[in-house]
Amino acid sequence: MFLYTEGGHSIPVVDPISAADAGGVFPLLWLVIALPLLGAVVLLLGGRRTDAWGHLLGTATAVGSFVLSTLLLIAMMGREEGDRSVTQHLWDWVSVGGYEIGMDLLVDPLSILFLMLITGVGSLIHVYSIGYMEHDPRRRRFFAYLNLFVAAMLMLVLAENYLGVFLGWEGVGLASYLLIGFWQHKPSAAAAAKKAFVINRVGDIGMSLAIAMFFVTFGSASFTVISANASGAGEGTMTAIGLLLLLGAAGKSAQVPLQAWLLDAMEGPTPVSALIHAATMVTAGVYLVVRSNFVFEAAPAAQTAVVVVATVTLLWGAVIGCAKDDIKKALAGSTMSQIGYMMLAAGLGVYGYAYAIFHLITHGFFKANMFLGAGSVMHGMNDDVDMRHYGALRKLMPVTFLTFAMGYLAIIGFPLFSGFWSKDKIIETALVESPVFGICALIGAGVTGFYMTRVMLMTFFGEKRWQDGVHPHESPSVMTFPLIVLAALSVLGGVLYLGGWIKDWLVPVVGKAPEHELPFPAIVFSLITVAVVAVGVAIAWLSVGRRPIPSTAPTDVSFVTRAARNDLYGDAIHDTLVVEPGKALTRGLVSADRSLVDGLFTGGASLVQGLGQGLRRAQNGFVRSYALSILAGVVIVLAALLVVNL
Amino acid sequence: MNDVNAYIGLSAVLFTIGAIGVLTRRNAIVVFMCVELMLNACNLALVAFAHQHGNLDGQVAAFFVMVVAAAEVVVGLAIIMTIFRTRRSASVDDASLLKY
């Protein structure tokens, strides 16, 4: 079960039993993926004939998967701790000579949690979409893509080998591409879809190279084989693989420097943002790192790289969250930042894996909740996303307001809400393990308090700043029902940590962490965190809540002028000391995000374009020029052959 | 000097001249003649090497090359004639619609 212990902790070995032996509901494991896949196939091939009931079928398959997952969870809880990993061999995918790559599924304590999250949140979002997409003529196609996504995401977390993971990985990429670009009539949506796809492919380089290295090193891509032999490979190899996996994870999870696509991906319909770009797909990177714990445990340098990337991202995303007036983009920045927390925890090794997953799940609840809430607001505001045009919506949209508030309290880590537990444990572990990063995480928590409060205040409080002809109204119950469920989960998500349950539950997968000595009682960490968050909230209240918000973004000068003219003394200080530097930093980061990182990718694309345009001039249509290129090639080949062998 | 080098040297020169001709001449027929010159250079090398090694394989090869060349000439000239009849020009530079 555990391979070796060193420094007090152990690296678990994946040691599954086959589904047929496990009996019960386990032989039906394949159905979890097959159901939504079937839905997608029926809806895509069925064409217009399925328009009338397509959305219901799509929802039904997702719910069916959810029910099946729940049964699996119950069945798994009833098993011994050591027997909770179950594989199902579907067919031999690549079987030749020494290579045996099966189309194998693996359900274990880690993947079952993902199963619950994906099918649970996925079902709710399907339900929500019935209302949200009601007036879209292509709703059936939307549900087909959603089903396709769910199937691919389930493939990703259920695969027993890296090749299978890669299959799901590409599948969610494709589905995400289709969904981001769903409103194809908007050129921005098409561009965003393309950008997401291309940047993700950069991450895929890492993923494919890592898989190739697995084959070269271990002759297999199976978790079972690799985890059993991980200690045999050299640390250099493992570090290389770890870094490549990190590159893959960074692409999918929008970590610096591959984060640029996530903000643009908000062009997709809001349920997509909730499902793919908040709750599930973007967390695939975290899953990958946690799943590959046997790689990272053998490669400390790669672990450090994970921590660095995560910390940079969590600050980067938080600062971007402060700057955006587009409600979805503010939430996207926040997502980036929260995934940074998860990665940070995952990078801390065996102490953090469980917390990474814990935060991933609570984040799935509250961020999906908030995105759907944002969608509900947009629904009421004629699809306007600019928060400067909102304000005072709490009376008119009570359900949306209340549920959004639950999510808000959860994300800032208000005591006893789900986010409090999960984020608190990450910050605590980080502070103990590596104080520098811990302090960064703590600061990030404060910034989170600031920007989420800002979103909250700008949307639901203050004066109404609606555009002409907008009549905000509460959304239909098919949309508010998922909000309520998710809000409840946002509040109660912390029960997963009751008695350290999630930590114990994941032990078979990630190993058991030795108890670490806390310099202070845990409550002290919590108090510090809460205090920092409170400061962030207070600043937001002072700078946003107490002043009128112009319905266009203020220019630099006018803002300073107004601040100097009519603000309290304390405000002026806060302006000079906090807001102005903060704004400068924000502006800097956002423009870096725009010009540098964006520029790198669009620049890369235009470089290829330019190169191609230049090279194609050589294809001038004259057969004599072609002959010249052949002769030049001959000379080069001959010279090279002779030079190489001198 | 009674060895093969001089023959091969001559064939190398002929081969090179043929290659340059393909690149610099514009009349498709002359270009093709230059290809034939290259094939002749190959034949010379084959025959010289056959003489060097004392086996007849090289001569057989040269014979096959002539057969191949004959077939190639027929096909090639037919194609060139087709082009000439439609364009009234035997210049290879005029056939440059397909590009980029």
Add this chain to the structure above:
Amino acid sequence: MEFTEPALEYAEIWPLIVVFGVACLGILAEAFLPRGRRHVVQVALAAVGLLVALVGTVLVGTNLDTVADGEARGLIGGAGSVVVDGPTVFIWALVLVASLMGVALFAERRLEAGVSAFSGQAAALPGSDAERKAQGLDHTEVYPLLMFAVGGMLLFPASGDLLTMFVALEVLSLPLYLLSGLARRRRLLSQEAALKYFLLGAFSSGFFLYGMALVYGYAGSMDLGAIDAAVRNDSANSVMLRIGLGLLLVGLLFKVGAVPFQAWTPDVYQGAPTAVTAFMSAGTKIAAFGALLRLLYVGFGADRWSWQPVMWVIAILTMLIGAVLAVVQTDVKRMLAYSAVAHTGFLLTGVLGVQASGELAEGQVTSLQAVMFYLATYSFATIGAFAIVSLVRDSSGEATAFDRWAGLGKRSPLVAGAFAFFLLSMAGIPLTAGFVGKWAVFTVAMSAGAWPVVVVAIASSIFAVYFYVRHIRLMFFDVPEADAEVASVTAPSLLTSGTIAVGVLGTLVLGLVPGPLLQLAADAGQFIR
């Protein structure tokens, strides 16, 4: 002088004999049958001939004797001219399947309203009265020509000596030069393609020939086995050997379309009739890679260190330039042509991943196996894709310009979906055959230590994904301009739709369960020296 009658192994070279025999029968049929019956008879002859050859190939493959300590199976036949071993049989089967699909595309007559895609009267001037009078005719000579080309393709990878390789190269090339020039529509482009293909082909075969002469001078024989022995034993005159090897490589790399010998590919692929493009893009590549593998592994395997670095550079250049130039194309056939160039690069990545059998782990995928598998995946996708190109038409025939394809997904979701599927396979997205093929060649190159090549390969597959996905977006997401003419799908007969279906099926099955074919390639074993 005593003449000893040579003993030919008719049982083993049976597929060759069938194909050449049927080609000659086709010529006779052309001469003696009335025009009305020729089409049916020629198609039937070609199809039956290829089927018989395919069955023969399978039978030959199952009955090969094991030689060389079980590493290889087969024999050297034709008094030394033909080597019928495992890889030969595998490649024969691939060529024959591709040719069968090619014959089906050749025979398609519904798209042009009852006539084939070949010129009615190639000798009639474009736009002349004579051409109009020949509107309703077909050149049924294309089938015997196709069969001769297939014969060359079968002989090429099976060559036991350089001379056979040269003659086979010409046998497969000459009919293709002719076929390229026989398009019914856009005849000027078609004739230009034929001229370019012919002149450059003759030029490059001159290099091949000179290389052959030099290697003969080095080894005193043209047998690949004798060359191998000479390479192992002899260290003098290595300069001449290397020059000879380089020139031989040029001839073969030209045929597969590797940079810097790729210039003909886009022009010829675009100008030739689409059915011919489909046939030759698959068939020529399979045959030429078979020959390249045999030449490098059998003849020059012992001198691996001298050619591997050069192949590294060529593979890298080929992948990059193919992908980069495909990005800027605005014509579907040209885009597919450049993507074919990029695929050549990926295949070369597999070729250079060769390792001595001692260096291989037990059961590891060999480079031979990986390349042969990749050829299979590529053939299905490329024939299918070109078959679809022949369906998408507007008032002036095939519409290959990108803007005509805008929104095709809405007008014909099934065809556009199949095309998208082929593109995804070429891009190497999992669950398609292309993914497994790429995985195989990358893995062998990686284990041979060619990781820089693999890195470039993956990078260029990103560019590749960019243009494939762009085209998918064009078909499904773009809306054509209001008054622009767009192409629509003409309903084909069972011949083309069947070919496309086979392509889709092959791509799908090889993506889902590639195991059996990989195993088959593994069972083929090594080349016989």
Add this chain to the structure above:
Amino acid sequence: MSITFWLLSAIIVPAALGILFVRKAVHAALLLAAVMISLAIIYLTLEAPFLFAVQIIVYTGAIMMLFLFVVMLVGVDASDSVVETIRGQRWLAWTAGVVLGALLLVGVAQISLGTMVGLDAANSGGNIEGLADLLFSRYVLLFEVTAALLITAAVGAMVLAHRERLEPKPTQASMAAQRVRDFSETGRPLVPLPSPGVYARHNAVDTPALLPDGTPAEESVARVLAARGTVRSAPALADDITEVQRTLGDVDGGPAGGATGGTDQASGSGHNTENPEAGA
């Protein structure tokens, strides 16, 4: 190394170089023929009498004739322009070519294959017999396969060059029937139209013939000329005679002037051969 080789080299290399520079394709063909014949003689010195014959018969005799034939079809007068139109092509071609030549020659210079074995042993049973033995044993399969090449070539030439007759060839009977049909339907004359007038001094196509009754046959003059209004009449021409005589300075006048008048109109006589039907 015989003196023959050096002499022949002195022919071959300049001739080959000449192919690069001569402007007319036919000259290039002749130079190539010279190269080929010289090579044939070299083959002879290399103990390859069969190839010597084949080189002259097949290569020089058949292949070069084919080339010349096509050159004639294309136009023997056509000469290439020497101006290079693709920028950089010429010097790049020469650079690459010279580097290739240098590489090959460097390679050649390093060859040390020892002294020539010579073909005395191999040719002991006769060169042609030796070749035949190889051709029909070791290379017999290849020999068969070349059939494919030759058939391909023949079929290819037919496909590209042969134009099939798509309607039945008109026979004399069918043409006669057509003529009668035309006469009955459109009144087109059964017989050929009369040719224009032929006179000692005015055998021009613009002068109508005189019918037996002395009237001019208007349809004997091409319609084009009639439309242009340049038709002359025989009586009117008679008035020209004095005019002509005056220009010739022959004051007395006389029948001798007829000869000069005939040469005067010589340029027009060529038109007389034109079938008046073509104009009709």
